[in-house]
Amino acid sequence: MPVLETRGVTVRFGGNTALLDVGLTVEPGRVTGLIGPNGAGKTTMFNCITGMQPVASGSILFEGEDITGLGPGRRARMGMARTFQRLELFLSLSVRDNVRVAGDIVRANTRRRIDVEAETDRVLELAGLADIADENVAAIPTGRARVVEVARALMTRPRLLLLDEPASGQTEHESERFAELLRGLAGDGIAVCLVEHDLPLVMSLCSTVHVLDHGTLIASGTAAEVRRSPEVIAAYIGTETVA
Known part of the structure; x- marks a missing residue:
């Protein structure tokens, strides 16, 4: 199906x-x-x-x-999860916090139990972003910023x-x-x-x-x-x- x-x-x-x-x-x-x-x-x-x-x-x-x-x-x-044609990131936050925020939202608005810290680390590693996790997202190249958006979407465990x-x-x-x-x-x-x-x-x-x-x-x-x-x-x- x-x-x-x-x-x-x-x-x-x-x-x-x-x-x-x-x-x-x-x-x-x-x-x-x-x-x-x-x-x-x-x-x-x-x-x-x-x-x-x-x-x-x-x-x-x-x-x-x-x-x-x-x-x-x-x-x-x-x-469902999506990214947008125009970058939609929290420019005052780090890469890690941009990804983590999705986990916080999932935990607050669903019945799913989620270890936000552990899941954030897993997704950052999966997406190849662990090396820039603590950098401000506004300072990283556009190409990698696109991946941050994907990583944030992955925090919801989409199908x-x-x-x-x-x-x-x-x-x-x-x-x-x-x-x-x-x-x-x-x-x-x-x-x-x-x-x-x-x-x-x-x-x-x-x-x-x-x-x-x-x-x-x-x-x-x-x-x-x-x-x-x-x-x-x-x-x-x-x-x-x-x-």
Whole structure:
């Protein structure tokens, strides 16, 4: 069973259709890509999935349960976590405290028992951030700040992890380490959905890729299938070669 399934999701802003009849799935234990040109509707889709944007029609299922009418907080407690296209960090806090705050929230708002200190140390090590744990987050490079956001999301122990352009600002080395992190998370059974413009990263990492253009799903398939799609080449990839 997919962790996430959307059926016929449509969103309108006034007279503009942002998403039209979008259906996609995200499987457990895999990294799934959601790509497309700027303005294609990728972030709007994430907002619908997480309950931040109501849909005009269609439905969203999480582990087989229709959650279309549930709010963001309820969806988060069910096992969703996300990052944002724009960095959303507490700039006056250290890396450690940015990660720890999510654990404090989980402990305060759920019945889950969590050793916040131990879990923070575990996640920092997992994400490769232990060496900068005590640095102020405002002083670290953008590429690693992106990973801090991912680490904070991991503190909630999500079953679905939605990442909006997490590799933006990363160096080649940071991107390689980040890809290994995501492979490891998928290997642990987490369903990862990745919005990303780094096509080589997407094509090497994702087992399934969904492609949006002007709010419409124009292709879904393996990375190889999507890369060869005439519709995708015309709308997004163009004539560039994607390794």
